[in-house]
Each structure stands twice: as structure tokens, then as C-alpha cells.
Amino acid sequence: MQKSLHISADDCTGCYQCVLACSDAHGHDFNPVKSVIQVFRFEDEGRDVPYTCTQCDEAWCQKSCPTDAISVDANGAKVVSEALCVGCKVCTIACPFGTINYNADSGKVIKCDLCGGDPACVKACPTSAITFVHSDTAQFNKMRDWAGKTDAGSQQST
Amino acid sequence: MAWTGKILRVDLTAGTCTLEPLNMQWAGDYLGQRGLATKYLMSEIDPKVDPLSPDNKMIMATGPLTGTSASTGGRYSVITKGELTGAIACSNSGGFFGNEMKNAGWDMIIFEGKSDKLVYLLIENDQATLMDAAEYKGASCWDTEEGIKSKHGDQFIRVASIGGAGENGVKYACIINDMDRAAGRSGVGTVMGSKNLKAVAIRGTLGVKVKDREKFAVAVAAGKKVLADNPVTGQGLPTYGTQVLMNVINESGALPTRNHKDIQFEDAHDISGEAMHEPRKSDGKPNLVSNAACFACTIACQRVSTIDRTHYTVKDRPEYHKASGGLEYEAAWSLGAACGVNDLDALTFANFLCNEHGIDPITFGATLAAAMELYEMGVINDETTGGVKLTFGSAEALTTLVEQTCKSEGFGVELGLGSKRLCEKYGKPELSMGVKGQEFPAYDGRGIQGIGLAYATSNRGACHLRGYTIASEILGIPVKTDPLETEGKAGLVKAFQDATAAFDSAGICIFSSFAWTLDDVAPQIDAACEGDWSADRLLELGERIWNMERQFNLQAGFTGADDTLPARLLKDAATTGPAKGKVSGLETMLPEYYELRGWSQDGVPTAETLSRFGL
Numbered sequence: 073m074q075k076s077l078h079i080s081a082d083d084c085t086g087c088y089q090c091v092l093a094c095s096d097a098h099g100h101d102f103n104p105v106k107s108v109i110q111v112f113r114f115e116d117e118g119r120d121v122p123y124t125c126t127q128c129d130e131a132w133c134q135k136s137c138p139t140d141a142i143s144v145d146a147n148g149a150k151v152v153s154e155a156l157c158v159g160c161k162v163c164t165i166a167c168p169f170g171t172i173n174y175n176a177d178s179g180k181v182i183k184c185d186l187c188g189g190d191p192a193c194v195k196a197c198p199t200s201a202i203t204f205v206h207s208d209t210a211q212f213n214k215m216r217d218w219a220g221k222t223d224a225g226s227q228q229s230t
Numbered sequence: 231m232a233w234t235g236k237i238l239r240v241d242l243t244a245g246t247c248t249l250e251p252l253n254m255q256w257a258g259d260y261l262g263q264r265g266l267a268t269k270y271l272m273s274e275i276d277p278k279v280d281p282l283s284p285d286n287k288m289i290m291a292t293g294p295l296t297g298t299s300a301s302t303g304g305r306y307s308v309i310t311k312g313e314l315t316g317a318i319a320c321s322n323s324g325g326f327f328g329n330e331m332k333n334a335g336w337d338m339i340i341f342e343g344k345s346d347k348l349v350y351l352l353i354e355n356d357q358a359t360l361m362d363a364a365e366y367k368g369a370s371c372w373d374t375e376e377g378i379k380s381k382h383g384d385q386f387i388r389v390a391s392i393g394g395a396g397e398n399g400v401k402y403a404c405i406i407n408d409m410d411r412a413a414g415r416s417g418v419g420t421v422m423g424s425k426n427l428k429a430v431a432i433r434g435t436l437g438v439k440v441k442d443r444e445k446f447a448v449a450v451a452a453g454k455k456v457l458a459d460n461p462v463t464g465q466g467l468p469t470y471g472t473q474v475l476m477n478v479i480n481e482s483g484a485l486p487t488r489n490h491k492d493i494q495f496e497d498a499h500d501i502s503g504e505a506m507h508e509p510r511k512s513d514g515k516p517n518l519v520s521n522a523a524c525f526a527c528t529i530a531c532q533r534v535s536t537i538d539r540t541h542y543t544v545k546d547r548p549e550y551h552k553a554s555g556g557l558e559y560e561a562a563w564s565l566g567a568a569c570g571v572n573d574l575d576a577l578t579f580a581n582f583l584c585n586e587h588g589i590d591p592i593t594f595g596a597t598l599a600a601a602m603e604l605y606e607m608g609v610i611n612d613e614t615t616g617g618v619k620l621t622f623g624s625a626e627a628l629t630t631l632v633e634q635t636c637k638s639e640g641f642g643v644e645l646g647l648g649s650k651r652l653c654e655k656y657g658k659p660e661l662s663m664g665v666k667g668q669e670f671p672a673y674d675g676r677g678i679q680g681i682g683l684a685y686a687t688s689n690r691g692a693c694h695l696r697g698y699t700i701a702s703e704i705l706g707i708p709v710k711t712d713p714l715e716t717e718g719k720a721g722l723v724k725a726f727q728d729a730t731a732a733f734d735s736a737g738i739c740i741f742s743s744f745a746w747t748l749d750d751v752a753p754q755i756d757a758a759c760e761g762d763w764s765a766d767r768l769l770e771l772g773e774r775i776w777n778m779e780r781q782f783n784l785q786a787g788f789t790g791a792d793d794t795l796p797a798r799l800l801k802d803a804a805t806t807g808p809a810k811g812k813v814s815g816l817e818t819m820l821p822e823y824y825e826l827r828g829w830s831q832d833g834v835p836t837a838e839t840l841s842r843f844g845l
């Protein structure tokens with residue numbers, strides 16, 4: 073069964089534990105700029121929002137890569153081959169979400185690879201704002217929350 | 231490893247920035263941050279120096295765990311001779327600035343001399359440049375931070391700055407980073423202002439390395455679990471912040487009220503952490519928007535608040551309608567109970583202004599409380615205050631004067647002196663509630679005996695964060711002691727002081743110590759840093775630091791006679807609550823404390839004690 077990262081910004085405190093775990097897990101020491109998950113603080117609203125690649129099924133980055141350096145692994149993650157990437161950055165332009173970025177140290181691009189199926193950010197998060205869940209049922213908890221607030225008998229879908 | 235091994239020395243007189251290697255032997259003896267920077271300061275300045283002269287230095291220092299994934303590992307401290315106190319000053323701040331400094335490759339930045347014009351320091355990894363700050367002259371910390379970010383087109387630059395208060399010599403100006411995190415006490419921002427240094431802006435992208443990645447990951451995970459499982463760090467602080475204490479301390483009969491005339495505040499609930507969760511009448515929303523974390527912190531005690539838009543303070547000022555750093559316990563107390571004010575929105579507004587303009591809300595609130603007492607006694611009057619009625623309980627007096635103090639206008643100029651200088655000026659020095667020139671925080675030494683000794687002996691003037699015996703006396707951490715009892719408190723204070731000095735030198739937040747002991751910290755340092763690090767080594771290092779700071783103060787001219795409390799706490803018995811009839815038993819605790827410290831009866835470390843710590 074395919075799994076996806078599920079992010080619930082409401083639970084995020086902006087602690088950067090996920091960011092640090094990501095950077096460390098990918099061999100970049102503790103270096104927030106090298107993390108492929110980023111957390112943005114919206115001071116005026118009191119909100120922290122983690123953001124990373126959603127692993128599009130039809131991935132802009134993958135389609136745009138002239139050297140076919142981006143492939144799909146067993147977990148459905150779009151992963152970059154360091155050997156094939158030439159650092160042209162076309163994928164970073166193609167991605168509408170900004171979640172694939174150039175790493176000046178290696179001259180290659182970096183993006184979320186779901187850590188081979190055991191994401192470091194998920195393990196590091198103290199509030200369970202990031203979870204790794206079955207893709208088909210990823211939003212069921214949200215549905216359940218709303219279901220609990222609704223009188224199901226009167227729900228109207230059109 | 232864990233240390234970057236590099237110091238940036240900024241000579242503001244000459245306008246130069248130079249790189250120096252870190253003294254690794256000192257790092258082994260003093261760890262980092264508070265301890266290590268104090269060692270540098272002591273070896274480079276005369277403790278007798280005028281804090282505002284170019285000969286004083288100011289050090290910004292990270293610890294070895296700063297910038298790592300160790301929970302709360304984002305701290306930095308500012309170490310200098312404090313303007314408010316004339317004693318060693320060391321003010322610790324969270325947010326994201328400390329990590330940025332470390333990630334730019336610096337353990338410490340030493341500022342010396344004085345610039346002939348207002349400047350800010352811009353650091354991009356190994357590039358450090360002094361930049362003209364004329365455009366930020368008089369600007370608030372908020373405007374300075376936003377201005378620098380937009381000028382350089384980089385929202386990820388982290389900025390620590392002073393507001394107009396620091397430029398204008400308010401004696402308790404702080405340094406604000408990340409909008410609402412403060413190196414708050416003792417006037418470290420005043421020293422920064424005296425050097426014509428407006429801000430330090432950093433972008434760091436080099437990464438922080440630890441000695442043994444795998445061992446470190448295990449130690450960090452274990453530490454995080456201890457914090458998550460502990461009721462204070464796992465539930466109390468995330469839910470209520472430090473404001474979890476307001477009702478608790480009030481019930482213990484140790485909430486100083488109206489300049490310590492009372493020790494219980496009848497309206498404590500209105501300004502408590504619980505009240506911050508309650509929906510307000512106007513819009514049904516609570517004061518508290520969310521909690522938030524400093525870098526790497528899995529506790530997340532920070533409050534993010536809004537002010538009721540219909541409140542008199544902001545109804546015509548939409549710039550204060552957005553969310554910002556909310557009340558922590560100490561500020562809620564100083565702006566609230568200390569002045570007898572029960573209006574949560576007025577307190578939140580005052581707190582926003584303290585952050586915006588960079589003044590310490592503890593000293594400000596306590597100074598206003600002293601002024602209110604002077605006013606009620608008729609020592610000062612409407613003429614002195616420019617017509618502001620300084621009665622205890624007046625929210626209008628609070629919000630008017632916080633603005634005047636932040637902007638150095640009207641009677642605010644006099645409040646900017648701090649309570650000691652203000653009360654001396656009006657011939658009533660006994661009304662200043664503090665030690666060594668620094669005002670008390672939010673606990674009364676009559677209702678909680680150990681904290682009275684901790685205040686009297688604190689190296690940076692009255693302070694709860696130098697030996698937080700409240701943990702034991704009220705919360706039962708690590709063991710419950712009776713707050714009304716003096717016996718055993720000398721040992722308790724010493725143990726807290728020594729351990730705290732080690733925590734403060736590591737790069738982590740002291741709030742972790744609600745759950746962590748040095749046994750939880752040592753494995754993280756050991757995995758991160760060169761050398762072998764045990765809890766015993768850290769405790770010894772903490773005691774070494776304490777004695778070194780003491781030496782600084784003695785050389786600066788303080789004596790054992792300064793280890794005292796105001797007469798109000800020593801002579802006027804508490805009138806209500808569990809401590810009714812009690813005064814502080816300082817005189818029974820202090821001699822025992824000196825003895826346990828290996829100090830003479832006059833409070834001077836003996837030659838043997840000094841040599842034991844290689845001082």
C-alpha cells in the first residue's frame with residue numbers, strides 16, 4: 073500500500089525538528105537550508121506551516137528533466153539520481169510548488185525522497201503534525217472530524 | 231565538533247571584523263555560552279569599567295548544542311557588564327537567531343570599542359561587514375528587523391536589534407531577536423546602544439556538525455522523550471506557557487502585589503494563563519492564538535496573542551491588531567499584579583510595546599510599581615508625572631507610561647532609570663524592590679524562602695533564572711521542599727545555581743530543566759562534543775562558573791553586604807495566605823550558603839575554593 077506524508081499545520085509549533093532531522097538524514101549535518109521540508113512562520117497570524125513535496129503522480133519535475141534523472145521508487149517517491157542530474161535546474165522552474173531546489177554544494181537538485189519509506193521528519197515531530205499514512209485514506213481523519221460535527225442524516229451533497 | 235572553533239571579533243572603534251580561533255582549553259573548562267563568554271569577558275575587561283564606556287565589551291555567544299537537534303538547542307546569550315546593575319550580565323534568548331549565528335560558523339561574537347556612527351553588523355557565513363544604520367536610527371526592533379530583511383531581500387536573515395530605548399539609554403533596554411524573543415535583563419541592550427550598534431543580522435548556511443551522529447540521535451531522542459513524558463514540559467508549558475504559574479503562585483501566597491506590599495493579588499485569575507484561553511466578550515475569541523516554539527524546542531512554551539480590537543489601547547491603532555508574542559508569567563506579573571492592574575488586554579498591549587521597542591517588562595513593571603507607591607505616598611505628584619494618575623490598579627497609567635518609557639517621553643524618561651535610581655532620586659531607596667540594582671521577578675521571598683536566598687545571591691542581581699528553587703519549593707521538582715522552611719535551602723539554592731550555570735553554557739533552554747537533570751544533558755553533549763562529558767563534569771563546571779562570576783562582581787566592587795533583600799521582605803511580615811506572619815529568613819540561610827560555597831563569612835571565595843576550580 074502506498075503511503076503519503078500528511079501535514080496538519082494546526083498542530084505545528086514551528087520547532088524545526090523536522091527540518092533538522094531531514095537535513096541530518098540526508099548527510100547535510102544540521103543545516104536548515106539543506107532540508108527539503110521547510111517550516112514557515114506567519115508571525116501576524118500565529119501560524120507555522122510545514123511544506124514539502126507532495127509526490128505528484130504526474131510530476132512536473134520528472135517530466136521536465138532532460139536527462140531523466142528523476143524516477144519513481146518503490147514507495148512512489150520521485151527521487152533524483154545524483155549520477156544523472158546535471159544541475160540544469162529546469163525541474164525547479166517546472167515544479168509549481170517550489171519544493172525541488174538546487175543545492176549549490178553538490179551542484180545537483182534535492183527534493184523529498186520519503187527517506188526510502190521511513191521519513192525522518194515524521195519520527196522527529198513532537199506534535200504529530202506530520203504523519204506517514206496510507207495514501208488512499210490520508211484524509212479520513214479529517215472526514216471523521218467533520219462527521220463528528222455533522223448530523224449525518226441531514227448532510228446534503230448537492 | 232559542536233563548537234565551530236571560531237570567534238568573530240568586531241572592533242567597533244576601528245570598524246574591523248577579524249576571525250580568531252576559539253580557545254579550546256577554555257571550552258573544556260567553561261563549555262560555551264554563559265561560562266565561556268564570561269571567561270573571555272573577565273580576561274579582557276577590568277570589572278570596574280563603566281558599563282557604557284567603550285572599554286566594556288559585549289559578547290554574543292552560542293553553546294555547543296546551539297544549532298543542533300537537541301531539544302531547545304537554539305539559545306544564545308549576551309554577556310557584558312550590565313548597565314542596570316554594574317554586575318556581570320548574562321541574558322539568554324531563544325528564537326532562531328542563535329542557530330543562525332552557529333550555522334554561519336561562529337561560536338561567539340565579541341564586540342569592543344564604540345562606533346562613531348550608528349551601524350549594524352551583517353554576517354553571511356564567513357563574511358562579516360559593518361553597515362551604516364542611519365536609516366534605522368530611533369526605529370523600533372520590529373521595524374529594524376523588517377527593514378533589514380527587506381533591504382537585503384532575504385526573509386530568512388535573523389536579526390537581533392535594539393529599539394529607540396537602547397539608543398536613548400533606558401537602563402533596562404533589551405536586545406530583541408525574531409520579533410519577540412529577548413535577551414532581556416540587566417540592560418544588555420543599553421550597553422549595545424552605547425556602542426552605537428543597532429543590530430546584528432545573520433544568514434548562516436554552513437551546517438552544524440556533531441562528533442558522533444548516531445550516538446547523538448539516540449541521546450536527542452531520549453531527551454525528547456523525557457520532555458514529552460513530563461507533565462510540566464509535556465503539558466503545562468505547551469498549554470499555558472509559564473503563565474501556568476499565575477494562580478499557583480498566588481495560592482501559595484508568594485505573588486508580589488502592589489510593589490510587594492501584598493503577596494496575593496485578588497484578581498490573579500484575570501491575568502492568568504487560564505484567562506488567556508477564555509473567550510472574550512467582544513469577539514468570542516481568546517487572547518491566546520497559539521503556542522509556538524523556539525528553534526529545535528519540543529516544549530513550545532511561547533504564547534502568541536492578540537489584543538481585543540475594541541480595547542481602548544488599540545481601537546484606533548490597527549497596527550496592533552495582528553498576533554504577536556503574548557504574556558509570559560514574569561511579564562504578566564510585573565505589568566499586572568506588581569502594579570495591581572487586572573486588565574489582560576492592557577497587559578498584552580504593554581507587553582507588545584516592550585517587545586517592539588526593546589525594554590525589559592520585568593524591570594519596567596516593577597519600576598512603575600515603585601513609582602505608584604511614591605505617588606500614593608505623595609512623594610511624587612501630578613506635576614512630576616505630567617498629569618498621569620499613578621494609582622495602583624490603573625491600566626491607563628500602565629499603558630500610557632509604557633509608551634512614554636519606550637519612547638523616552640514625559641515621566642517615562644524617569645521610569646527609564648529603573649526602580650533603584652528612581653527611588654534614590656526621590657529619597658526613598660527602600661521602595662526599590664530588587665537586589666544589586668535589578669528588580670525582583672514574580673515570586674516573593676517571604677512566601678517562598680529559598681527563592682529569597684537565590685535572589686540575594688544571584689550574580690546578575692535579583693533573578694529567578696539563576697537558581698529556580700520554585701521548581702522544588704512549589705512544583706516538587708526534583709523533590710518537594712516546604713516553601714516556608716529555611717532549613718536545607720542553602721544547599722538547594724547552591725545545587726540549582728550550579729546546575730543552571732551548566733545548562734546556560736550548553737546552548738539549551740533552562741525550561742528543559744523542569745524535566746531534565748544533568749544526567750539527561752550530559753549524553754547529548756558527550757555525543758556532540760570532543761572530550762568526555764559526564765553529569766559530574768558539568769556540575770563541577772557549573773560551580774566553577776558560579777565562582778568566576780562571583781569574582782567578577784567582587785572585583786567590580788560588590789561585597790557580601792550586597793547579598794541582601796529590601797527591608798520590606800526582611801521586616802514586614804506577610805499579611806495573607808500560607809506565609810502570613812512570615813518574613814524572609816535570609817540571615818539564617820546566608821551564612822550556611824557561604825559555608826557550602828567555600829566562601830568566607832564575608833562572602834569571598836577562599837583561596838582554596840578558587841584553586842579547586844583553577845580560578
Ligand code: SF4
Nearest residue numbers: 084085087088090197
Ligand atoms: S517537527 Fe512538527 S511541530 Fe516541529 S516544525 Fe516540524 S511539523 Fe512543526
Ligand code: SF4
Nearest residue numbers: 324524527531739741
Ligand atoms: S521552552 Fe519555551 S523559551 Fe525555552 S526554548 Fe522552548 S519555546 Fe523557547
